[in-house]
Amino acid sequence: MTELTSLTIAEARTKLAGKEITAVELTDAYIAAIDSANEAINAYIAVTPDKAREMAKASDARIAAGKAGALEGIPLGIKDLFGTEGVHTQACSHILDGFAPRYESTVTQNLWNDGAVMLGKLNMDEFAMGSSNETSYYGAVKNPWRAKGSNLDLVPGGSSGGSAAAVAAHLCAGATATDTGGSIRQPAAFTGTVGIKPTYGRCSRWGVVAFASSLDQAGPIARDVRDAAILLKSMASVDAKDTTSVDLPVPNYEASIGQSIKGMKIGIPREYRVEGMPEEIEALWQQGIAWLKDAGAEIVDITLPHTKYALPAYYIVAPAEASSNLARYDGVRYGLRVDGKDIVDMYEKTRAAGFGQEVKRRIMIGTYVLSAGYYDAYYLRAQKVRTLIKRDFELAFHAGVDAILTPATPSSAFGIADEDLASDPVKMYLNDIFTVTVNMAGLPGIAVPGGVDHKGLPLGLQLIGKPFEEETLFKTAHVIEQAAGRFTPTKWW
Amino acid sequence: MSVDLATVKRVARLARIAVSEDEATRMVGEINGILGFVEQLSEVNVDGVEPMTSVTPMEMKKRLDVVSDGSKADDIVANAPNTDRNFFLVPKVVE
Numbered sequence: 001m002t003e004l005t006s007l008t009i010a011e012a013r014t015k016l017a018g019k020e021i022t023a024v025e026l027t028d029a030y031i032a033a034i035d036s037a038n039e040a041i042n043a044y045i046a047v048t049p050d051k052a053r054e055m056a057k058a059s060d061a062r063i064a065a066g067k068a069g070a071l072e073g074i075p076l077g078i079k080d081l082f083g084t085e086g087v088h089t090q091a092c093s094h095i096l097d098g099f100a101p102r103y104e105s106t107v108t109q110n111l112w113n114d115g116a117v118m119l120g121k122l123n124m125d126e127f128a129m130g131s132s133n134e135t136s137y138y139g140a141v142k143n144p145w146r147a148k149g150s151n152l153d154l155v156p157g158g159s160s161g162g163s164a165a166a167v168a169a170h171l172c173a174g175a176t177a178t179d180t181g182g183s184i185r186q187p188a189a190f191t192g193t194v195g196i197k198p199t200y201g202r203c204s205r206w207g208v209v210a211f212a213s214s215l216d217q218a219g220p221i222a223r224d225v226r227d228a229a230i231l232l233k234s235m236a237s238v239d240a241k242d243t244t245s246v247d248l249p250v251p252n253y254e255a256s257i258g259q260s261i262k263g264m265k266i267g268i269p270r271e272y273r274v275e276g277m278p279e280e281i282e283a284l285w286q287q288g289i290a291w292l293k294d295a296g297a298e299i300v301d302i303t304l305p306h307t308k309y310a311l312p313a314y315y316i317v318a319p320a321e322a323s324s325n326l327a328r329y330d331g332v333r334y335g336l337r338v339d340g341k342d343i344v345d346m347y348e349k350t351r352a353a354g355f356g357q358e359v360k361r362r363i364m365i366g367t368y369v370l371s372a373g374y375y376d377a378y379y380l381r382a383q384k385v386r387t388l389i390k391r392d393f394e395l396a397f398h399a400g401v402d403a404i405l406t407p408a409t410p411s412s413a414f415g416i417a418d419e420d421l422a423s424d425p426v427k428m429y430l431n432d433i434f435t436v437t438v439n440m441a442g443l444p445g446i447a448v449p450g451g452v453d454h455k456g457l458p459l460g461l462q463l464i465g466k467p468f469e470e471e472t473l474f475k476t477a478h479v480i481e482q483a484a485g486r487f488t489p490t491k492w493w
Numbered sequence: 494m495s496v497d498l499a500t501v502k503r504v505a506r507l508a509r510i511a512v513s514e515d516e517a518t519r520m521v522g523e524i525n526g527i528l529g530f531v532e533q534l535s536e537v538n539v540d541g542v543e544p545m546t547s548v549t550p551m552e553m554k555k556r557l558d559v560v561s562d563g564s565k566a567d568d569i570v571a572n573a574p575n576t577d578r579n580f581f582l583v584p585k586v587v588e
Binding site: 098099100101102103199200201214215240243244245246247306308309312313315316323327330331332333334335336337339340341342343344345346347348349351352355360361363364365367368371374377378380381382383384385386387388390424425426429441442467 | 494496500501504505506507508509510511512520523524526527528530531532533534535537539542543544545546548549551553554556565568569570571572573574575581583584585586
């Protein structure tokens with residue numbers, strides 16, 4: 001019998017339904033894997049074995065009673081950004097020290113309603129601000145991938161670094177994640193996993209710690225395209241508790257796996273060919289184009305002229321919204337409090353001690369661009385540029401393009417504590433250059449592994465779709481996956 | 494546009510984050526680096542362009558004007574660092 005933790009969600013579902021394995025056995029296998037690997041990988045910052053076994057037991061009872069849900073008995077890891085009742089929810093920040101909410105986020109509640117089992121909470125960049133998982137209060141996550149013949153520790157990407165590493169190292173069957181500028185797709189690309197950021201409004205934001213509310217969207221990271229489709233179906237919903245949740249029924253995404261892409265028009269945006277991009281990324285992109293062409297898609301060159309302005313506009317909009325959202329952490333209602341000589345002193349000391357450097361930097365930028373006299377020059381202009389970025393995509397889709405193919409990241413995974421990146425925040429920000437446009441326009445985007453570079457590290461391709469056409473992304477990504485194969489790291493931990 | 498040390502201190506005060514002299518000095522460089530990066534937006538012609546206010550064009554949902562939640566004082570104060578009989582305790586604000 002194969003190792004239980006090597007089963008995909010679809011495979012485990014079949015074995016559970018056929019009573020070949022039990023949910024408790026599957027959960028125990030994952031808990032054992034976490035116990036032996038987590039010290040090395042640091043993907044989990046809180047493991048909930050008792051809760052997991054209890055949920056698995058209930059799953060077995062429901063399977064026996066013929067009442068299994070869509071994710072019955074499937075063990076999942078949950079990013080620390082999702083509110084989970086009575087369980088560690090701190091956005092990997094010191095300022096939420098000890099916080100365990102009295103409520104459950106809509107997305108995680110949807111998963112439990114479908115029978116999924118929670119293994120624990122996953123590491124991430126503090127408040128989802130970062131592209132390497134190094135800003136976490138709980139320390140860096142190690143990428144399960146290493147370069148050929150090297151012992152150097154690499155980052156798993158961020159901010160959903162714990163989610164991506166746990167999925168790649170088989171420490172959960174799948175994971176929840178969130179994406180504000182690329183935080184699902186970049187770590188998926190760095191770990192050889194599949195990650196989808198759905199259309200803004202598809203997954204409820206209720207109960208998820210807010211970073212930049214007009215950009216934040218939840219989505220899954222999974223081992224393959226089918227598993228990502230299965231997870232998104234359960235995570236997505238129409239939710240009265242989120243005013244930006246869109247009133248559209250959730251389709252059966254899995255049904256699009258295996259469908260033909262013959263005659264589909266795939267756009268190739270010339271602006272994504274950036275200066276200094278490694279040749280391997282260009283080669284991967286060309287390979288992706290060839291695969292889709294072989295599958296019968298029509299390839300068309302398109303132009304998205306405002307692409308280069310997406311990242312600078314993002315670094316105004318996201319910090320502005322963050323500075324407002326993070327104003328709530330004041331040492332009064334939850335989390336850390338550092339006493340002061342008066343209430344303002346208490347606020348200032350609490351926030352100085354509770355927030356890490358990157359979070360402080362972004363709050364400062366956000367406060368500055370929203371301050372009197374600068375609002376029009378920065379925030380208003382950035383929101384206008386955002387309209388132009390969205391219009392670029394609308395024009396391409398209007399001209400008949402069904403989906404857009406780009407590289408997911410400008411490089412493969414880099415080293416932990418990379419000095420070049422640490423010394424210049426803007427360099428780290430450039431990691432999101434291909435993903436951030438999608439958040440700015442509210443579109444769906446999926447990252448799917450396309451191959452490995454000369455160091456043997458995974459590289460991802462990104463597909464961008466029309467609003468609420470995630471099905472197109474799943475079927476096209478599946479074509480790429482069929483051609484590229486799947487990628488699993490060699491175990492060193 | 495760029496910031497100087499005094500501006501950084503003023504912004505830190507607005508953001509309610511205590512910063513040391515060293516931190517403020519370091520932030521001047523970092524913030525100016527980021528402001529320099531976003532400066533390229535000034536070359537975009539935004540004449541007559543509406544700012545984005547809604548990511549997905551949709552009418553804002555309104556809930557019914559009825560009480561749907563409440564009577565959860567214990568839950569609300571459960572995570573607070575300092576409370577007394579369902580009140581949040583803070584340093585004296587009014588003399």
